[in-house]
């Protein structure tokens with residue numbers, strides 16, 4: 001692990017919660033483009049997982065991500081300066097991220113483009129990322145499906161780190177919020193990986209469903225989808 005990173009998280013913890021003893025911290029880097037930066041409290045231990053895209057990041061950026069993760073964890077407001085610093089770093093490393101993704105996709109199944117006739121899935125993703133995920137989600141490969149399927153409206157494919165959205169949504173008469181709702185649902189699959197409960201795969205966990213309800217026009221979107 002990168003030297004000084006643990007201290008940096010400890011310092012940030014002290015800033016946010018000066019009166020509370022710092023829990024034991026474990027920080028790991030994950031070498032997958034689809035692994036987002038996450039933080040969890042498990043049995044008094046803080047587990048931090050950072051995308052390996054942050055491995056070479058300057059200290060100010062790591063300090064920003066430490067602040068964002070810990071502030072989220074303790075439901076404190078996120079400092080604007082830190083949020084801006086982190087976003088700026090991500091934007092400037094977009095090319096690195098793409099190269100990473102290209103390497104990952106090489107030799108794998110052919111994926112179509114994110115750019116449709118009416119909607120661009122990359123920009124839909126980034127917009128939702130900012131609105132609902134503090135901009136913390138690493139963008140997977142976004143792609144329209146080959147055909148206008150109504151059977152599968154969208155799916156997240158972890159093997160290819162790709163979100164595929166049915167081309168029926170790439171239409172001039174399609175309200176943007178309906179498409180956003182479909183993409184938001186698939187983003188939640190990225191955030192809540194499938195858990196094994198006994199032998200049963202739990203695809204939409206209770207946390208998943210609770211978070212899905214946070215989408216502002218969920219009832220309206222579902223009503224629209226029923227008529228599709």
Ligand SMILES: [Zn+2]
Nearest residue numbers: 185189203204
């Ligand atoms: Zn689902």
